[in-house]
Amino acid sequence: MAGQGGAPIARAAGVFDVLQRAFDSARHRRLLSLGLATAFLLALAGIELSARGLLGPELSARLPHTHFHAIELAFNLLLAYEVTALVFAIARSVANAAGKQFEIFSLILLRHSFEPFASLDEPVRWEAARPAVLQMASFAGGALLIFAGLGFYYASQKHRPLSADREDRESFIATKKAIALVLLASLAFLAARSGWGLMAHLEPSAFFEPFYTLLVFADVLIVLISLRYSASYHVVFRNSGLTVATVMLRLALTAPPPWISVVGAGAMAFVIALSAAYHRVSPVFEQVHAGKSGGA
Numbered sequence: 001m002a003g004q005g006g007a008p009i010a011r012a013a014g015v016f017d018v019l020q021r022a023f024d025s026a027r028h029r030r031l032l033s034l035g036l037a038t039a040f041l042l043a044l045a046g047i048e049l050s051a052r053g054l055l056g057p058e059l060s061a062r063l064p065h066t067h068f069h070a071i072e073l074a075f076n077l078l079l080a081y082e083v084t085a086l087v088f089a090i091a092r093s094v095a096n097a098a099g100k101q102f103e104i105f106s107l108i109l110l111r112h113s114f115e116p117f118a119s120l121d122e123p124v125r126w127e128a129a130r131p132a133v134l135q136m137a138s139f140a141g142g143a144l145l146i147f148a149g150l151g152f153y154y155a156s157q158k159h160r161p162l163s164a165d166r167e168d169r170e171s172f173i174a175t176k177k178a179i180a181l182v183l184l185a186s187l188a189f190l191a192a193r194s195g196w197g198l199m200a201h202l203e204p205s206a207f208f209e210p211f212y213t214l215l216v217f218a219d220v221l222i223v224l225i226s227l228r229y230s231a232s233y234h235v236v237f238r239n240s241g242l243t244v245a246t247v248m249l250r251l252a253l254t255a256p257p258p259w260i261s262v263v264g265a266g267a268m269a270f271v272i273a274l275s276a277a278y279h280r281v282s283p284v285f286e287q288v289h290a291g292k293s294g295g296a
Contacts, residue, residue: 009171012178019184020088036077043070068117075111076207080191082107083211087184091177094222095157098242098271101215102146102153105249105264108208109143112260135257142261149268156275168229175225179218186214212250219243234285238278245271 022028047070049055050063086100116132194207223239245267252263 009174009178012181013174016091016177016181016184019181020091023084023088032081036074036081039077040070040074043073066117068114071114072111075107075114079104079107079111079208083208084184084187086215087180087187090180090183090218090222091173093157094176094226094239094242095275096154098245099150099153101212101246101249102150102264102268102271104208105252106143106146106150108253109139109146109261109264112257113139113143138258138261142258142264145261145265146268149265149272153268153272153275156272156279158279165229172226172229176222179221183214183218187211209250209253212246212253216243216246216250219246232285234278234282238274241274242271245274 044067046055046063047067055063082100082104086097086104089100090097113136116135190207190211219239220243223236223243226239227236248263248267248270252260252267255263
């Protein structure tokens with residue numbers, strides 16, 4: 001197992017493979033769909049009972065009274081699933097994992113679109129909802145720009161191997177799986193902490209913000225480890241640029257509207273330009289590094 005980076009990394013990669021097969025199975029998708037739908041319906045029912053005062057005065061006072069909160073809960077659970085899918089994508093492709101980060105960010109923007117309506121009384125009236133519509137347009141517009149940009153980003157990918165040596169490629173993949181396994185454990189901890197906050201205080205703890213912070217450190221670690229297999233300038237530059245995009249998304253999560261959408265869309269434009277430039281100039285850099293450019 002030396003080609004896979006040693007016994008500890010090989011064992012971690014094996015555990016990761018087992019979890020990935022379970023995660024990608026059709027049975028898991030059916031259970032996920034059933035769980036999300038059940039949680040959504042239970043949230044709707046709980047809010048309705050709370051609004052009618054049928055859960056006791058103390059609990060009814062703490063629970064939300066507008067049904068839009070159920071949509072926010074459903075989106076949070078869906079995003080938790082997408083974040084898990086992102087961790088599994090890290091082991092397959094650095095470029096695709098970067099795209100997955102933008103997929104999640106666009107869904108976060110769509111989730112934010114519903115948040116202004118959660119504070120409105122029902123039935124909703126235009127006079128009260130008008131300011132919320134502007135916020136919703138800001139979030140939804142940013143999500144749409146990122147959605148469209150991802151199409152161009154994925155279309156530009158050519159997935160060049162990091163190394164021509166098979167053992168090196170297998171070792172790098174195994175190392176990324178070990179890193180992803182640590183991220184999965186961190187994700188489970190953040191999810192448990194957020195769930196405890198929801199049950200104990202009816203207010204979930206921060207989840208997506210600290211996870212994106214962990215992604216920044218994981219991206220930097222992968223960039224440094226990749227130097228063992230390829231120290232080519234253009235590869236290091238591409239991977240470092242993708243890390244910059246992760247930092248931009250993390251900063252965007254702290255920004256108010258419309259800046260969260262502006263920064264997110266700007267990060268999307270950056271990785272599209274980075275990817276296009278990388279694939280365009282890579283053959284030139286490869287010739288230079290191989291000493292084929294000629295001239296003095």
